[in-house]
Amino acid sequence: xxxxxxxxxxxxxxxxxxxxxxxxxxxxxxxxxxxxxxxxxxxxxxxxxxxxxxxxxxxxxxxxxxxxxxxxxxxxxxxxxxxxxxxxxxxxxxxxx
Amino acid sequence: xxxxxxxxxxxxxxxxxxxxxxxxxxxxxxxxxxxxxxxxxxxxxxxxxxxxxxxxxxxxxxxxxxxxxxxxxxxxxxxxxxxxxxxxxxxxxxxxxxxxxxxxxxxxxxxxxxxxxxxxxxxxxxxxxxxxxxxxxxxxxxxxxxxxxxxxxxxxxxxxxxxxxxxxxxxxxxxxxxxxxxxxxxxxxxxxxxxxxxxxxxxxxxxxxxxxxxxxxxxxxxxxxxxxxxxxxxxxxxxxxxxxxxxxxxxxxxxxxxxxxxxxxxxxxxxxxxxxxxxxxxxxxxxxxxxxxxxxxxxxxxxxxxxxxxxxxxxxxxxxxxxxxxxxxxxxxxxxxxxxxxxxxxxxxxxxxxxxxxxxxxxxxxxxxxxxxxxxxxxxxxxxxxx
Numbered sequence: 001x002x003x004x005x006x007x008x009x010x011x012x013x014x015x016x017x018x019x020x021x022x023x024x025x026x027x028x029x030x031x032x033x034x035x036x037x038x039x040x041x042x043x044x045x046x047x048x049x050x051x052x053x054x055x056x057x058x059x060x061x062x063x064x065x066x067x068x069x070x071x072x073x074x075x076x077x078x079x080x081x082x083x084x085x086x087x088x089x090x091x092x093x094x095x096x097x
Numbered sequence: 098x099x100x101x102x103x104x105x106x107x108x109x110x111x112x113x114x115x116x117x118x119x120x121x122x123x124x125x126x127x128x129x130x131x132x133x134x135x136x137x138x139x140x141x142x143x144x145x146x147x148x149x150x151x152x153x154x155x156x157x158x159x160x161x162x163x164x165x166x167x168x169x170x171x172x173x174x175x176x177x178x179x180x181x182x183x184x185x186x187x188x189x190x191x192x193x194x195x196x197x198x199x200x201x202x203x204x205x206x207x208x209x210x211x212x213x214x215x216x217x218x219x220x221x222x223x224x225x226x227x228x229x230x231x232x233x234x235x236x237x238x239x240x241x242x243x244x245x246x247x248x249x250x251x252x253x254x255x256x257x258x259x260x261x262x263x264x265x266x267x268x269x270x271x272x273x274x275x276x277x278x279x280x281x282x283x284x285x286x287x288x289x290x291x292x293x294x295x296x297x298x299x300x301x302x303x304x305x306x307x308x309x310x311x312x313x314x315x316x317x318x319x320x321x322x323x324x325x326x327x328x329x330x331x332x333x334x335x336x337x338x339x340x341x342x343x344x345x346x347x348x349x350x351x352x353x354x355x356x357x358x359x360x361x362x363x364x365x366x367x368x369x370x371x372x373x374x375x376x377x378x379x380x381x382x383x384x385x386x387x388x389x390x391x392x393x394x395x396x397x398x399x400x401x402x403x404x405x406x407x408x409x410x411x412x413x414x415x416x417x418x419x420x421x422x423x424x425x426x427x428x429x430x431x432x433x434x435x436x437x438x439x440x441x442x443x444x445x446x447x448x449x450x451x452x453x454x455x456x457x458x459x460x461x462x463x464x465x466x467x468x469x470x471x472x473x474x475x476x477x478x479x480x481x482x483x484x
Binding site: 085 | 257344
């Protein structure tokens with residue numbers, strides 16, 4: 001039982017993995033939280049200091065923008081494909097912010 | 098799509114575009130629509146180059162290009178409108194010359210200015226279809242907003258490293274860029290120029306997709322990328338498609354838009370080196386020539402290189418300590434506080450942020466190498482490669 005998670009190449013590189021990631025099913029918020037715990041190097045790109053998804057991160061579940069589903073509470077199940085896209089990369093915390 | 102009047106093709110045009118004329122579903126009518134078409138390409142760079150070449154070759158009647166920059170030798174790895182002999186020349190000159198040589202039967206309109214809030218509406222209003230080949234978010238949002246306000250379709254393309262994105266925005270009331278990303282990042286985010294770099298052939302793929310979409314819109318054929326976002330990963334050679342719906346709450350194309358006129362997009366860029374700390378006023382810069390002089394005098398200096406490892410591989414200053422800017426918050430304790438420290442990066446933007454950060458941490462003597470390795474190469478050591 002897993003969700004396939006696609007991330008931009010620059011995050012894959014920074015996180016130290018190459019292909020898509022397999023994550024347990026759950027809400028997209030929970031999957032994001034698990035991702036940032038497993039790969040802390042990419043956490044600043046995906047969530048802010050309070051752990052909230054950054055405003056320039058968009059998620060698509062099986063190609064559908066989650067904004068038109070149940071947002072970050074949308075449930076992703078077995079065999080679902082979850083894609084995160086970023087309009088921009090944030091600067092790192094502690095540097096001029 | 099074109100608002101122009103279609104006119105019959107001349108004998109020469111019929112010969113030139115014969116492979117279009119014999120193309121089922123395109124034919125003389127499609128070609129005539131292209132001839133009547135007016136398209137503007139924002140940016141004569143990586144994306145604009147292939148798009149412009151194919152649109153000119155295809156016979157788009159009026160092709161405008163807007164770009165204020167000059168050709169740099171580092172552009173030539175991907176910006177195929179320009180050649181070595183044009184290094185240092187305005188990109189618009191280089192582009193216009195190449196496009197007119199390719200197809201003297203079309204009109205090339207040269208716009209040498211940058212697109213900003215003061216001129217975008219005037220610039221775009223004369224065209225039917227806009228192609229965004231810009232390389233920054235300020236222009237991207239601005240052009241999107243202008244297209245919505247003017248009710249013109251926008252063919253979007255963007256690239257980063259090995260990946261690209263293409264879509265069509267605001268076509269027949271379809272979704273716009275802000276339906277995907279509602280607002281530009283504010284104070285908590287800026288583009289990270291440290292992660293720059295792009296596979297040279299990548300904009301060829303995305304720019305050609307943009308040209309394809311623009312031709313389809315003009316000719317009135319096929320199914321466009323409106324309502325879809327195409328993601329391309331060159332490393333895995335995979336295209337993936339996301340759906341995009343018009344957002345009723347979109348600030349510019351939604352039911353109750355808050356953006357009703359074009360205003361400057363507020364956002365930091367990666368090269369300002371400014372901060373919210375106020376230290377930009379007190380930060381001390383050092384010119385490369387002065388730094389070299391201090392080094393020759395044997396002054397006890399610590400050089401700190403805050404570029405990424407792949408940049409340092411290209412070349413560095415002697416004996417510099419290497420800590421990428423992004424790692425500085427976790428690693429600044431490795432630096433001795435009692436040394437006179439000079440921080441540098443490629444152009445001085447990231448190093449300025451590092452200087453501000455170190456000053457905030459109480460480092461008493463930290464200076465920024467003005468102009469970074471680019472200036473060092475210009476003024477001190479030409480053997481240090483510029484990139």
